[in-house]
Each structure stands twice: as C-alpha cells, then as structure tokens.
Amino acid sequence: MGDIDTIDRKILNALQRDAAQSLDALGEQVGLSRNACWRRIRALEQAGIITGRIATVNAAKLGLGLTVFMQIRTNAHAPDWMHKFSAATRAMPEIQGVYRMSGDLDYLIRARVADMAGYDQLYQRLIARVPLSDVSASFVMEEIKETSELNL
Template sequence: MSRETPKDLDRTDWRILDHLQKDGAATAAEVAERVGLSQSPCWRRIQRLEGMGVIRRRVALLDRKRLGLNVLIFSHVKLEAHSGDRLEEFRDAIRRIPEVQECFVLMGQVDFLLRIVAADIEAYEKLFFEKLSKLPGVREINSMIAVSAMKETTELPLPMP
C-alpha cells in the first residue's frame, strides 16, 4: 500500500473517485472521458488510488428486496464483559453470520450496532433464537425493525477542490 494520503489527491483524483463511487463498473476509458483525461493516465490514477487503499474494491450493489430480503433490522448488543477473549469470540462469531451486514463497535450504553437483513419476521426470529442470542458473551439484544428507508446511499461526500 502506498504512503500517499488523501492530502496528495488533486481535483482530477477526486472527480475520478466521484465517478467510480457512482458507477464502479465504469471502465478507465469511460471515467477518462468524464474527467477529461486520456485512458492511460486515468488508468494509472485509478491504480494509484487502489494502491493507496482509497479504493478498497468495486462491487455490485444488489437490491435486497428483489432478492427476498424484505426486512431490515438494527440491533443494539450489550456484552456481559469486555475481556479480550470475549470480544474476539464475539467478533469471530458475528463475522460468520451472513445476515449481519454490518457490525459497529460503539461507545456509550450499547457495545455494538448490527445491521441485519432477513426475508421476513419469522426468519429474523429464527436467526435471533438460533444464532444471535447464542453469541458468546451477549447479555442483551434490543432490535428495531426499519419500516422504510428515507435515504440509502453508498456514496461518500467528497471534497471537490
């Protein structure tokens, strides 16, 4: 990974990032045309941004509802204790549950926030009793079901110098 930092990015780099986060499947030629470069320099910049770790990977964003994952749940998790072994066990176990899309460590009254997808309430109930409630060191789980989404995006707000 390169030692460059975001401070080393120029306006063209930011524009490349903006286009790629909107369309990760865009070719270097397509991005080059949008930002006013020729293909080779644009490709080299993309490679540099990947080497810096600014671009982690390019993925396809799937529509969860069209795939039958109709329920989105946010769960607050509290652990019994915060010893190193318990945290490692919890982390390893949570990473093996595909329905858990994201897990954030929090500061405050709750230890973790999980973003979970399920086909329906019954599928979540099964997941809760068969997996989540059996996670190592878990003291309490409070779950909330999202009724609708007012905003969903993967696009980061980028400075455009």
C-alpha cells in the same frame, strides 16, 4: 500515496456512482486519457483508498426485505469475548455491519433478513455463539436513504 487531488476526487466520485463504466467514459468525465485514469485508479487501489468494486443489488427483490438494527449490551469486555463476538458476527452473512459504540450501547448490528422469522433465526444463532446481556431490535419500516457513496 500522499494527499489526493481534485482529479482523484473526480475519479472516486465517478466510480462510486458507476464502477463498471469504461476507462474511456471515465476519462471523458474527469478530463484524462484512459491510460492516465488507469494509472490513477491503480495508485488509489495500492494506497488502500479504493478497497473493492462491487455491484449493488435490490435486497427486497431477492427476498431480503427486512432491515434490522440490533442493539447489543454485554457485561463482558475481555479480549477473548470480543474476538468470539467478532468471529461470530463475521460468520453470519445476514449481518452487514457491526459497530462498537460509545455511550449506553455496546454494539450496533445492521442485518438484512427475509422476515421476522429470519430475524429470529439470526438472533437465536447469535446468542448461541456468544453470551450477551441484552439484545433489542428495531425494524426498518421505510428506507428513505441508503448509500455507500462518500461525499468527496
């Protein structure tokens, strides 16, 4: 798929706000018929621009009230260690994001747990699966903004 146009951007913005809306409602917002919307959405999916449709949930109401950012440093940078680290972090459902970083920090992990005990369990499982030089954590005291919407 080539460059996306203004209508595609409108569709993407609308779907980021509410992916459950009907094609008729979406068509009204962007000025297209339901079938034209469906064709564009399908093309955006096939191009890999739309990668999924999900429901966002309130983590605190589900007993996962603590967000933690784990700063990871390692002395190992071999491909086998990186593969082991990737496999370990992908297998832990509490971990929501893992990022390889530039600068002094090697990796940054974002996780959601119930409480400090939940964080400690996550930490213990992680260090049991992969050797790490240093792990420090910062805990979110107030969530001011959290979004997955891209500004299109």
